[in-house]
Amino acid sequence: MNLRERAMNLLARREHSRAELARKLADHGEEEEIAALLDRLEQENLLSNARYAESLAHARSGRHGSVRLKADLRAKGVPDSVSAAVIAAARESDLVAARAVWLKKFGLAPADAQERARQQRFLLGRGFPGEVVRRVLGSDVDE
Numbered sequence: 001m002n003l004r005e006r007a008m009n010l011l012a013r014r015e016h017s018r019a020e021l022a023r024k025l026a027d028h029g030e031e032e033e034i035a036a037l038l039d040r041l042e043q044e045n046l047l048s049n050a051r052y053a054e055s056l057a058h059a060r061s062g063r064h065g066s067v068r069l070k071a072d073l074r075a076k077g078v079p080d081s082v083s084a085a086v087i088a089a090a091r092e093s094d095l096v097a098a099r100a101v102w103l104k105k106f107g108l109a110p111a112d113a114q115e116r117a118r119q120q121r122f123l124l125g126r127g128f129p130g131e132v133v134r135r136v137l138g139s140d141v142d143e
Contacts, residue, residue, distance in 0.1 A: 017053075
């Protein structure tokens with residue numbers, strides 16, 4: 001199987017970032033050959049960091065916050081310039097998503113400081129910004 005076939009098989013399953021696809025192909029070709037192939041795939045619009053970022057944001061929406069999305073996109077090698085718009089859109093829906101996640105997991109306001117800390121850790125671990133977590137667990141839950 002040649003390098004292009006491997007790349008096409010991977011892209012047929014799901015979107016990949018350029019860096020992620022390069023890493024997966026690294027054992028099967030030379031660095032220059034892989035870079036040239038990735039350039040061709042981008043020119044043919046078969047590989048797109050922007051499309052990958054949108055795909056990941058859609059997959060994580062409703063379950064994870066913009067902080068986690070930003071970290072995941074960086075880990076996958078998506079440049080900040082490409083991911084900025086996707087992260088901005090995710091920030092707009094953070095409050096609604098955090099409330100939905102909180103309601104599904106807990107549903108009741110924390111009874112004491114220990115329970116409040118547990119709920120905060122949970123929401124922060126899901127990648128929601130601190131200000132959103134405070135609003136969800138604060139007095140304005142029913143906004």
